[in-house]
Amino acid sequence: MWLMTKLIELDLEFDFETANNAFQFDSDELHGASTAKRVDFVAEYDDCYRFIEVKDPDQPGAANPTAFIRKFNSENLVNSLAGKFRDTLFFRTLCADHDSDKRIEYIVLLSCEAIEPAMMLVKQDNLHRKIPIQHTEWKSNCAVRCVLMNLRQYKRIYGESSVRRISEGAA
């Protein structure tokens, strides 16, 4: 692992300039033959770790955007997202450099103009239940923030230059 400011997933380039560390977590080099599911990136900040998963059916030439919408409307996508989070959390919390005092934010960036905000809200609630991030048997809530956001919202929250579509040029 090494510090990198910019990381690429599909047609999107992310700038982690304000992070202390950021790396491609979904890497065979890192995980070897493990079947653990993985989020795409992990970024470390002073007060949190950010697990970032990218879905980009809006990328030019995307293989089958219609199939993605079907997956979104079924439970398959949320189940997959929940599994990636749990496996990543398991892996990361056992790492020697993990700081358990930092909260964890799970950011799912879903770039798909065809999906209405109302549906994103519903899926975010589903994801909270599937992970889960709280449970009646727990003495406290899991210290996790979990959101599903589109490209507009990602830029709005993390800054206009935090992500760009490579095919549109202009760094």
Add this chain to the structure above:
Amino acid sequence: MDKSQGDHVLYHALFRDKNDEIAKQTMDNYKMLSKNAIAQTYSDLYDAELERSLDVAHD
């Protein structure tokens, strides 16, 4: 209604114009309605929910 059989659908949005008169916008594609108060409300709710979840504030 079956669009594949040639049935046509139009979407209308009603709103008040700058003179406070009721006006309408009509499109054959729902996503092209720019005066869609219902969709805008969901969008605003979504933004607010994200800010609440991440404990960040934006104007």
